[in-house]
Amino acid sequence: MNYFKNIKNAFKFKNCINYIIVGAMLIISLVMSSMGELPRSSADLLAQMGYSILLAVSLNLVVGFLGELSLGHAGFMCVGAYIGCYFANSLYEVIDSKLLVLIISMLIGGSVAAVFGLIIGLPALRLKGDYLAIVTLAFGEIVRTIFKNQPAFGAALGLSTKRFGSDLYIVALIVVLISLFLIQNIIRSKHGRAITAIRDNEIAAKAMGINITYYKLFVFVFAAFFAGVAGVIFGSKVTPVTYSFFSFNYSIEILVMVVLGGMGNITGSIISAVFITYLNFQLQDKLPGELAALKYLVYAIILILVVIYNNAPKLAALREKLSISNAISSKKKSKNPAAQHDDKNRWDVVPTKIPMDEIVSTDLKQEKAYTPDKPEKGGTE
Amino acid sequence: MSDYVLETKNLGISFGGLKAVQDVNLKIKKGQIYGLIGPNGAGKTTVFNLLTGVYKPTTGTFFLNGEELTGKGQEKINHKGIARTFQNIRLFNNMSVIRNVLVGLHNQPEFKCNPFVSMLKLPKHYDTEVRMRNKAKEILKIFDLYEERNNLACNLPYGKQRKLEIARALATNPKLLLLDEPAAGMNPNETAELMDTVRYIRDNFDVTVLLIEHDIKFVSGLCDEITVLNFGTVLCQGDVEKALNDPEVVKAYIGG
Numbered sequence: 001m002n003y004f005k006n007i008k009n010a011f012k013f014k015n016c017i018n019y020i021i022v023g024a025m026l027i028i029s030l031v032m033s034s035m036g037e038l039p040r041s042s043a044d045l046l047a048q049m050g051y052s053i054l055l056a057v058s059l060n061l062v063v064g065f066l067g068e069l070s071l072g073h074a075g076f077m078c079v080g081a082y083i084g085c086y087f088a089n090s091l092y093e094v095i096d097s098k099l100l101v102l103i104i105s106m107l108i109g110g111s112v113a114a115v116f117g118l119i120i121g122l123p124a125l126r127l128k129g130d131y132l133a134i135v136t137l138a139f140g141e142i143v144r145t146i147f148k149n150q151p152a153f154g155a156a157l158g159l160s161t162k163r164f165g166s167d168l169y170i171v172a173l174i175v176v177l178i179s180l181f182l183i184q185n186i187i188r189s190k191h192g193r194a195i196t197a198i199r200d201n202e203i204a205a206k207a208m209g210i211n212i213t214y215y216k217l218f219v220f221v222f223a224a225f226f227a228g229v230a231g232v233i234f235g236s237k238v239t240p241v242t243y244s245f246f247s248f249n250y251s252i253e254i255l256v257m258v259v260l261g262g263m264g265n266i267t268g269s270i271i272s273a274v275f276i277t278y279l280n281f282q283l284q285d286k287l288p289g290e291l292a293a294l295k296y297l298v299y300a301i302i303l304i305l306v307v308i309y310n311n312a313p314k315l316a317a318l319r320e321k322l323s324i325s326n327a328i329s330s331k332k333k334s335k336n337p338a339a340q341h342d343d344k345n346r347w348d349v350v351p352t353k354i355p356m357d358e359i360v361s362t363d364l365k366q367e368k369a370y371t372p373d374k375p376e377k378g379g380t381e
Numbered sequence: 382m383s384d385y386v387l388e389t390k391n392l393g394i395s396f397g398g399l400k401a402v403q404d405v406n407l408k409i410k411k412g413q414i415y416g417l418i419g420p421n422g423a424g425k426t427t428v429f430n431l432l433t434g435v436y437k438p439t440t441g442t443f444f445l446n447g448e449e450l451t452g453k454g455q456e457k458i459n460h461k462g463i464a465r466t467f468q469n470i471r472l473f474n475n476m477s478v479i480r481n482v483l484v485g486l487h488n489q490p491e492f493k494c495n496p497f498v499s500m501l502k503l504p505k506h507y508d509t510e511v512r513m514r515n516k517a518k519e520i521l522k523i524f525d526l527y528e529e530r531n532n533l534a535c536n537l538p539y540g541k542q543r544k545l546e547i548a549r550a551l552a553t554n555p556k557l558l559l560l561d562e563p564a565a566g567m568n569p570n571e572t573a574e575l576m577d578t579v580r581y582i583r584d585n586f587d588v589t590v591l592l593i594e595h596d597i598k599f600v601s602g603l604c605d606e607i608t609v610l611n612f613g614t615v616l617c618q619g620d621v622e623k624a625l626n627d628p629e630v631v632k633a634y635i636g637g
Contacts, residue, residue: 182500182501185499185501185502185506189499189500189506190487190492190494190499190510190513191494191499193480193484194484194487196480197476197484200473200476201471201473201474203467203471204471204472205473206455206456206459207433207455207459207464207467207471207550208459208464208485208487208488208549208553209455209459209460209464209487209488209553210456210484210487210488211456212456218496
């Protein structure tokens with residue numbers, strides 16, 4: 001009985017906002033396509049958003065939750081794309097169902113990427129900060145250079161893959177939903193707490209008996225798996241898969257998605273992945289010919305503006321006003337004041353590092369007026 | 382099974398030519414509150430770091446309940462039953478108070494839960510989480526932190542941060558608790574309260590306490606036995622009153 005009560009709690013609006021965002025994307029596009037209103041370019045864009053979300057959320061695991069800077073996420077994606085699509089090509093000869101082949105190749109691509117995650121996770125145990133960033137950066141470059149020089153993978157021309165077709169976005173978004181389920185569950189469990197503890201204070205985490213080796217490797221493997229899956233989705237959309245796509249720039253783009261959305265904030269990662277993918281798409285579309293050179297300029301300006309004004313007080317106040325989850329919880333609070341101190345319902349909400357105001361809004365505001373600038377006076381006097 | 386919870390034999394470490402700690406022999410009985418004092422730079426915290434595996438001792442050995450733990454890793458030593466607090470508070474600042482304690486509970490055998498079970502949200506996941514949560518609340522109530530449980534740890538006042546650190550260390554279910562200057566930065570009221578707390582946990586949690594402290598009142602009011610360190614060597618050991626009045630000790634502290 002208790003189990004069902006807990007399950008019910010998991011369906012609270014605040015806990016499943018991420019599923020709602022992705023689910024809404026999926027349902028709206030499905031409805032549109034059933035009415036024949038979904039152009040092919042939009043279906044492509046949706047698939048692209050799908051794997052961008054996967055990449056951003058999985059990198060957020062490493063950067064936001066574990067606190068290690070990784071610049072080689074495109075490398076894991078590269079491994080997944082090449083290996084997964086290579087297997088997919090041979091599987092198509094045996095299995096007729098496109099979907100089944102895609103699923104199997106996603107699992108294979110993800111698993112091989114996870115093995116690489118383990119390999120790159122090992123130096124992460126000894127290196128910190130910038131040094132780890134350099135190692136992961138080198139990893140990304142090495143991987144794509146290796147694939148570039150393998151004739152079996154099409155060498156410099158790239159591996160030609162079989163496109164899945166315009167329905168790919170449905171599979172992509174469903175995979176995103178499943179991955180979000182797995183990732184959020186881990187983050188909101190005791191294992192997630194251990195991972196955030198390592199980020200917050202590694203020495204203390206060690207002294208508390210947290211097995212740092214295990215959790216660091218776990219996060220790297222876990223994140224690499226989803227990057228590999230994203231790579232296979234990419235490979236089913238774009239043909240041929242060329243080494244030049246997985247460059248350092250792409251790793252940085254994923255990192256930008258994570259930083260823009262807020263480190264350790266999964267909803268933020270999803271929104272910023274969608275936003276940046278859309279922005280890229282529009283800029284490519286709207287800036288023809290000579291103007292295409294301006295793409296990166298406009299891109300940079302928009303990013304700078306977002307970063308500067310993201311925490312502007314007026315915007316923060318506006319966001320507060322518009323926040324749906326706040327509106328819902330405040331309504332509930334006024335209904336039942338006795339429930340204010342009962343935190344049973346939100347034990348699986350994860351505190352995050354960068355967006356402090358968000359933590360305040362979810363964790364603390366409901367309790368009592370909270371003033372971060374004036375901590376309570378200590379002592380009994 | 383030996384009579385002593387902690388027994389060190391000629392424990393020492395040198396960094397290059399510098400002998401930071403040498404020949405420390407501690408014998409701590411079960412249920413004791415044992416003090417480790419000495420002037421600044423005497424090597425008290427280094428002894429703690431040796432006992433918790435931060436440093437590997439270059440000489441000597443130490444035993445917890447007769448089991449040798451010399452050279453083991455930090456996590457391993459914690460699993461075996463030595464927990465510590467830090468001189469400069471090291472909480473998980475961006476996590477709420479209750480989550481800090483939950484991290485402490487992480488390795489308890491009763492709360493074991495496979496990552497894949499958590500990933501799929503099987504019933505066992507909920508079961509462990511709820512039980513962990515209840516246990517953490519219990520611990521927080523003892524330390525009078527229950528009301529603040531959803532605040533961020535970094536927003537607690539200093540005294541409460543110290544308390545939270547002790548609570549978190551206790552959550553790992555230690556046999557020996559190492560407190561590094563628990564009363565530092567506390568006002569007299571808080572210090573008195575802390576003394577009661579330390580006695581309370583000694584009596585109710587079945588732990589032995591080894592503490593470093595500069596506040597002589599705190600030490601003499603609380604400890605059963607002390608060891609005085611100076612320049613990495615043991616100056617004096619034994620009964621509190623006797624050790625504090627030892628001319629060597631007075632000389633080390635005041636000079637002359």
